[in-house]
Amino acid sequence: MDITVQDSKRWMGARLERKEDLRLVTGQGKYLADIVLPGMLHAVFVRSEYAHARITGIDVAAARALPGVVDVITGDEIRTRVKSMRQPVVLPNLPAKYPDYHALAVDKVKFHGDPVAVVIARDKYVAEDAAELVVVDYEELPVVVDAEQALAPGAPRVHDEEADNEMFAMTFTGGATADEQMRNEAEVQRIFDTAEVVVSNRFRVHRTGITPMEPRGVLCDWSLADGLTAWITTQRPHIDRLALIDILEIPGERVRVIAPRDQGGGFGVKAPFYRENVVIAYAARKLGKPVRWIETRYESLMNVGQERDQINDVEIAATKDGRLLALRNRGIANNGTGQTGVYWGFVMPFLGQVEMPNVYTWEKGDIKLRVATTNKACLTPSRAFGHFPTRFAIERSIDIVARRCGLEPADLRRRNMVPKLPYTTITGEYFDSGDFLKVWDSLLRQIDLPAFRREQVAARAHGRYLGIGFACGAELSGVASELLVPMENQPGYGAATVRVDPRGKVLIFGGDAPGGQGHETTVAQVVASIFGIDPSDTLVTTGDTGATPFGAGTIGARAGSYFVSAVHKACAELKEKITHVLAHDLGVRATTEEFAFTNGDVIYLRDPSRRKTFREIVERIIMFPVNLPEGEVGGLEATAFFEAAKPMICFNADFCIVEVRPETGEFTIKRWATSEDVGNVINQNIVDGQMHGAIVQGLSNAIFEEFIYTDEGQQLTADFEHYKLATAADVPDIELSYASTPCPHTPLGTRGIGEGRPSSVPGALCNAICDALSPFGIEVTELPLRPSTLWAQIRDAQARQH
Amino acid sequence: MQTVRITVNGTQYEEAVPPRMLLVDFLRERLALTGTHVGCTYEGVCGACTVHLDGEAVKSCMLLAVQADGHAVTTVEGLSSNGDLSVLQQSFREHHGLQCGFCTPGILMNMTDFLARHPEPSDDDIRHGLIGNLCRCTGYVHIVKAVREAAKTLAGGAG
Numbered sequence: 001m002d003i004t005v006q007d008s009k010r011w012m013g014a015r016l017e018r019k020e021d022l023r024l025v026t027g028q029g030k031y032l033a034d035i036v037l038p039g040m041l042h043a044v045f046v047r048s049e050y051a052h053a054r055i056t057g058i059d060v061a062a063a064r065a066l067p068g069v070v071d072v073i074t075g076d077e078i079r080t081r082v083k084s085m086r087q088p089v090v091l092p093n094l095p096a097k098y099p100d101y102h103a104l105a106v107d108k109v110k111f112h113g114d115p116v117a118v119v120i121a122r123d124k125y126v127a128e129d130a131a132e133l134v135v136v137d138y139e140e141l142p143v144v145v146d147a148e149q150a151l152a153p154g155a156p157r158v159h160d161e162e163a164d165n166e167m168f169a170m171t172f173t174g175g176a177t178a179d180e181q182m183r184n185e186a187e188v189q190r191i192f193d194t195a196e197v198v199v200s201n202r203f204r205v206h207r208t209g210i211t212p213m214e215p216r217g218v219l220c221d222w223s224l225a226d227g228l229t230a231w232i233t234t235q236r237p238h239i240d241r242l243a244l245i246d247i248l249e250i251p252g253e254r255v256r257v258i259a260p261r262d263q264g265g266g267f268g269v270k271a272p273f274y275r276e277n278v279v280i281a282y283a284a285r286k287l288g289k290p291v292r293w294i295e296t297r298y299e300s301l302m303n304v305g306q307e308r309d310q311i312n313d314v315e316i317a318a319t320k321d322g323r324l325l326a327l328r329n330r331g332i333a334n335n336g337t338g339q340t341g342v343y344w345g346f347v348m349p350f351l352g353q354v355e356m357p358n359v360y361t362w363e364k365g366d367i368k369l370r371v372a373t374t375n376k377a378c379l380t381p382s383r384a385f386g387h388f389p390t391r392f393a394i395e396r397s398i399d400i401v402a403r404r405c406g407l408e409p410a411d412l413r414r415r416n417m418v419p420k421l422p423y424t425t426i427t428g429e430y431f432d433s434g435d436f437l438k439v440w441d442s443l444l445r446q447i448d449l450p451a452f453r454r455e456q457v458a459a460r461a462h463g464r465y466l467g468i469g470f471a472c473g474a475e476l477s478g479v480a481s482e483l484l485v486p487m488e489n490q491p492g493y494g495a496a497t498v499r500v501d502p503r504g505k506v507l508i509f510g511g512d513a514p515g516g517q518g519h520e521t522t523v524a525q526v527v528a529s530i531f532g533i534d535p536s537d538t539l540v541t542t543g544d545t546g547a548t549p550f551g552a553g554t555i556g557a558r559a560g561s562y563f564v565s566a567v568h569k570a571c572a573e574l575k576e577k578i579t580h581v582l583a584h585d586l587g588v589r590a591t592t593e594e595f596a597f598t599n600g601d602v603i604y605l606r607d608p609s610r611r612k613t614f615r616e617i618v619e620r621i622i623m624f625p626v627n628l629p630e631g632e633v634g635g636l637e638a639t640a641f642f643e644a645a646k647p648m649i650c651f652n653a654d655f656c657i658v659e660v661r662p663e664t665g666e667f668t669i670k671r672w673a674t675s676e677d678v679g680n681v682i683n684q685n686i687v688d689g690q691m692h693g694a695i696v697q698g699l700s701n702a703i704f705e706e707f708i709y710t711d712e713g714q715q716l717t718a719d720f721e722h723y724k725l726a727t728a729a730d731v732p733d734i735e736l737s738y739a740s741t742p743c744p745h746t747p748l749g750t751r752g753i754g755e756g757r758p759s760s761v762p763g764a765l766c767n768a769i770c771d772a773l774s775p776f777g778i779e780v781t782e783l784p785l786r787p788s789t790l791w792a793q794i795r796d797a798q799a800r801q802h
Numbered sequence: 803m804q805t806v807r808i809t810v811n812g813t814q815y816e817e818a819v820p821p822r823m824l825l826v827d828f829l830r831e832r833l834a835l836t837g838t839h840v841g842c843t844y845e846g847v848c849g850a851c852t853v854h855l856d857g858e859a860v861k862s863c864m865l866l867a868v869q870a871d872g873h874a875v876t877t878v879e880g881l882s883s884n885g886d887l888s889v890l891q892q893s894f895r896e897h898h899g900l901q902c903g904f905c906t907p908g909i910l911m912n913m914t915d916f917l918a919r920h921p922e923p924s925d926d927d928i929r930h931g932l933i934g935n936l937c938r939c940t941g942y943v944h945i946v947k948a949v950r951e952a953a954k955t956l957a958g959g960a961g
Contacts, residue, residue, distance in 0.1 A: 017895050024903030025891040025910065027837015027878035034836035125822065213841045213850060213904040213938050264839070264904030265938050297843040516902025516939050685898035689944055693901065696941030720847035720936065728932035728942040733925070 011525040012748070015685045016535060018521040020262075029262040032217040032233050033294045040219070041070055043280055043293040044127040046117040046134045047302065048109035051145065051375040051713020052156065053138035055107060055116065062133040063119055068126035072134065073283060074117045075104035082282055087246045089239070090273045090341035093486045094350065096168040099159045099373070101339045103247075103278035109138070110158055110337045111377050112715045113302030118279050120291055143713040147311065147334035147372035158337060158373045167338050168346040168371040172353050172427040173364075188366040191326040195317035199400050204782040205389035205762075207309035207334070207707040209382030210697055211725065212515065214264020215295035216304065218277050220284035227254025228281055234259045234543075235271040236342075236553025237513050239490060241545045243273040243341060244281055259513030259543030266515035267697075268381030268755075269305045271555050273341030301718040306707050307348055307382035308783075309334040310389035312356075314397050322405045324398075324416045327362045327426070329353070331369040331390070336376035342488055345379035346371040351487065352386030357425045358394050359436050359474050359651070360416045365426035375713045383697060384759035385556065387473075392702075392783065395471040395763025399770065400779055409767065410449065410470050410655075414440055417472075422646075431474055432648045434677045434741045440472065442739035443653040443675035452657070460775065465660045466670075467772025471763035472653035475756030477679070477743070478561035480647045484552060493643040494562025495551035498527070498570040500636035502622045504600070504615025506531060506538045511551020512563050513543040517754075518686045519559055523567055525682050526748065530571040532597035533614055549639050557650070557752030560682065561743070562642055568747045569640035577636065578602065582617050584629040586610050648743055650751040651677040654695070654760050658768040662776070665791030667769060669699075673735040679743040679751030690754030692734050698761025700726035706784050776801075806871040810835065811880030819867045826851045828867035829877060837878040837907045838862055841936070849935035852908035853877050859915035861934070878907035881914065890914055890952040899948030901939030909935045913949050923953055 023029050060072040079102050086100040105114045117134050121127035142156035149155055150165040158165055174184025192198055219231040227250055234240050234257070241257040244250065263270065276293055284291045295303075310333045317326040333349035353369045384391070398416075402409040417440060423431045447468070456466045476483075481492035497509040506527050512519065519542060524535035541547055542554075552558070576592050582602055583590040588610075596603045603611040612620075618636055625634020657671040672695065681687050704724040708716045717723040742749030766780040769790065776797035778790070803818040810833060817832055824844065829835045841848035844863040851863045854876040862875075881888045890910055893899065900906040909932065916923070916931040923931065928949045929942070937945060 015898075018898065020903065021895045021900060022887075024900055024906055025878075025887065025894050026882055027835070027907050029837070029903050031836075031839070031904065033830075033840070124827075125820070211938065213848065213902065213936060214839070215841070262903060264841070265902040267938070297841065297845075297848070516900075516904075518901070685944075689898050689901055689940055692941035692943040693939045694941070696943075697938070719845050720842045721845060725936050725938070727936065728929040728946065729926075731942060733946075734941060734943055 011529045011535060013681045013684055014525065016521060016525055016683055018518050019524055019535070020518060020520050024262070030260055031214055031262045031264055032219060032231055032260045035219055035231055035260065037219070037221055037290040040290040040292050041120050041122060041287065042124040042127045043283060043291050044119050044131040045115045045299065046119065046131050046136065047299065048105065048112060048114040048116055050109055050138050050140055051112045052141040052143045053109050054141060055105065055109060055136060056139050057137040058117060059135040060117065063130040066126060066130045066133060068123050069119060069121045069130045071120045071283065071287060072117060073104070073279065075102055075106040078102050078104045078279065078282065079106050082278060083247045083249065085247065085275060085278070085341055087243065089242045089246050089489070092344065092347055092489050096344065096346055097162055098344055099338050103275040111375050112713050113377055115275060118283065120283055120287065143375045145374050145376055145709050145711060145713050147332050147374060150372040150374045151370060158375055165373040166370060167335055167373045168350070170350065170369050172367040172369070174366065184364065185366050188326050188328055188364050191364060192315065192317045192328070195325055196320040197318040197401060197404050198315065199397060199404060200315045201397060201400065201781050203312045203314060203389070203393035203396065205308045205310050205392055206783055207306050208701045208705040209305040209307035209380065210267035210269060211300065211305040212265030212267055212269055215297055215300040216270065216274065216276065217292070217294045218280040219290065219292040220281045221290040222284040222288055228285065229256045229258065230277065230281055231258045231260060232277055233263055233270050235266045235513050235515065235555055237543050237545050238511055238550050239342065239553060240273055240277060244277060247278050248281055248285070256546040258545070261543060263513065263515035266554065267383040268385055270515065271381050271553065272343050297720065298718045301723050302715055303377050304380045305382060306336070306377050307379050308388050309379065310349060312390060312393040314393045316397050316401055318401050318405065320405055322402065322407045322412045322415055324360055325363050327357055327365040327367070329356055329367045333369065333371045334374050334376065335371045336374055336378040338373050338378055340378040340380055343381055347487055348379055348381055348386035350386065352390040354427045354429050355387040356390040356394060357427055358391065359418050359472060361418055362426050367427060376709055383694065384756050387756065388701065388759045388762070391473050391759035392762040395760065396766055396781065399767045403774070408449070410444060413470060413472065430646050432646050433744050434649065434651050436651055438741070439651055439675045439677050439739045440653050442737060443655060446673045446735070446737060447655060465662055465772040466657065467660065467768040467770065468655055468657050469764045469766065469768025469771055470655045471760040471767060473756070473760045474649045474651050476556055477648040477650045477752040478558040479556040480644050483647050490552045492552060492562070493641045494558060494566035495549040495641050496563060496566035496570050497549050497637065497639040498567060498574060500574060500618045500622065502619045504533070504537065504618055506533065508538060508540045508567055509548040510540065510542045510563055511548045512554040512559065514554045514559070517554065517559055518683065519563065522559060522564060522682045522686060526564055526567055527571060530568065530575065530597065531614060533600055557755035559752060560750045561648055561746055561752035564682065564748065564750055565746045566640050566642035569642050570638040573638040573640060574636055578617055578621065580629055581621050581632060582612060644745045648745055648751060650679065650753050652757060652760060654764040656764050656768050658772055660769060660772045660790065662794045665787035665794060667787065669732045672732050673737070675737050675739050677740045678738060678753045679740055680749035682750060687753060688736055691736050691757060694754055694757030695734055695761055696726055696731050698758030699731055699765065701758065702762040702765055702783055703785050704730065804868050806868055808870045809874040811876055821866065821868055823867045824863055825865040825867050825870050826862040829853070829862060835877050835879050839904055839907060841904060847936065848905070849912060850905050850908040852911040852935065854911060854915060859912045878910055881910060888914065889955050890917065893948040893952035893955065897944050897948040897951055899940065899944045905935055905937045909937065909945060917949070917953055917956060921953060921957060925950060
């Protein structure tokens, strides 16, 4: 009889109502802007109106003279009082030309929105007024906003100290040395020379990203005795703490960072270390008062949430019967200024190229990336970290190859999909486990493809253009130290402290800082399963560096893989101690496995009449630690760190059906269906919600959202009127299905999910559009997908056909 | 400064406010009713600040506090009574109609008004009813479901 396993099944996978939601549906969430300290001052930033200009003077007299204004701080002051932003703690171990910069602009502004000064006032409205009174004199400089122009000889240099605007360049294939890489290039060229089918396209993806509904914010308090307490909207409070320690040169025991328990989404945007953190911390220390900055939406859209922005020149060599042979890519990323701690913009395009080959068995590849510095805001991470443009390019290219070969794109994908895992791709990406073909076949069972093709032909006879598009992709399920140390100079392990309470409750402390993913519920279900208690008997605390073990943060789908596994490990340790003491008390020799934790009881399985309640035994160990087994001490608390030996993945496949109206270029998504490998599920509602949200984010990015810069670097899309997010009326319902394989590298078979999920969306959507428009021979190679662009392409095609 | 009398969630407040103070700031800062959120630059697009003014859903970032003088405002804090969640609030919990929860108060206020006007909405009605509220987490799928199921429960309760 295995009571424990039966009990686990009760909570694992359940659609449990989230513990977070009672407070969130009643308006009792505590987000950063809801935290108020006595005497708190308000900060408003003055930001550059130019994309590239020399600062020739800043007149703060009128602003200072306004009643209620406490201080105005400029870059000249910051430069002399705190270290620059380029400190080792936020520098990746990748060879790039990292620009040095200060928390406020010094000498030059380098993008529209660059912070120039900060006004601190007793009242928020007065601070806004005073910011208007700060007069900055600028001498305009030549601007470069296009990546290729930025890389051309003689381009205006964004950073005066650098010889050119190439911040990073890398070859991802062929080996570590230049000789090996050149040999590889020649071998790839030979494949292309003799290939039956060669497809070459330039793919452009615009600047877009994931904009959380809650903008950023920082609240800093300073006391002589305790130093700095900083509340920051952040996904990685422990890293922010280290950065504040190093940049402000405050001894570590005097810095505590708290990510509020409730955060209004992160999606990567709250993962970097930002300049505003330093400015507000400096102001609080200088003034000896709490200072708070709440980012406006305008500032947010000027500064963060901008990703993608990439050109990929993709070439594929294949046989005419649809076997993929070689992949060549030359990527160019538009990085903006490169001035953002931890990622410096280029880490996203770096990972995007690593993931470029996707799940296909290429014989050889030749993949290179150049990253250009420009006078735009620095790229910041956005869900589908780095691979939104490359996944779009590869999944579109696959369809174009299929059309050239006269094959069904779904068949060509299946034929070239990695058949068995583990597998290492041509760029060195490791796929640990799963079954791609199982997921793919499950997807195809959701649609009668031959019947659809017949319907498509019949519809065309009536002037209706239907299309189906497929795409698939592997995503990182958490990121192992093996990748996170070089990429972000940070550890990848998950961290959790589990503290059993004498009243039979369990408190869990995690180093992550979630923003809506439901950690409190997911972890409660895991802990309840292990200890045989109710999920309501747990409390999860995250985000406070003063209370939680060191962790890398809520990034890259880590909760279901790393965090949960660390919790499991700590619980297992405590379970062993509990059963050790209980066996001793019962006078039996028994292993942990001979006890069942179920329904609030701990039962000796060889004689189920011998049992104690969970509360009795834990209270005995914590509060009455006498007559213990030899060598045992009281107390029930454990901290565990979980590290997987290799990166882990999850996998998804999508199809969608569209109808395009050729007379306008408008289209309707009639169906969106998926198949997913998410490993073992802890909370089905939460997993479903992650997929829904990710897919709609992908649609919103592909169809609606676009950060637009003029040639002068003026950003025109800094409000939600112009930076359009998808509304409920713009997007379809989503049909999810699952064909999961438990992950062998996590104790519960779970995978981290959801982070990379948007990246399959633009490929599937555009493949469907092109399938619908195949009579016109239209191949979409650029995003965003605008009806007006499609309409023009259709008109051109019609003109050619006549 | 101007003195206003505003009834919020059934309690009347008499406060001196600057004429330019936004209603959302009055609610959040004067009354510490922080369930009403600000997600855009006071442009009325995101909908996180939605409250009821005399029973009708309005965006509190688009109104001055002085414009609410003499009126009754309901915020998300006023949706539940005696600790009992409204049918819509409970439906959002049950169907996972929220993730980060930042947009949720505004959506609850808008959809409470919507369901009063459209007791038997189609999914398409719900989706169009939601265009004044942006959500970044859910893809709207579970929000639509939560509203649909709440409508059914309310209809059942009335029948």
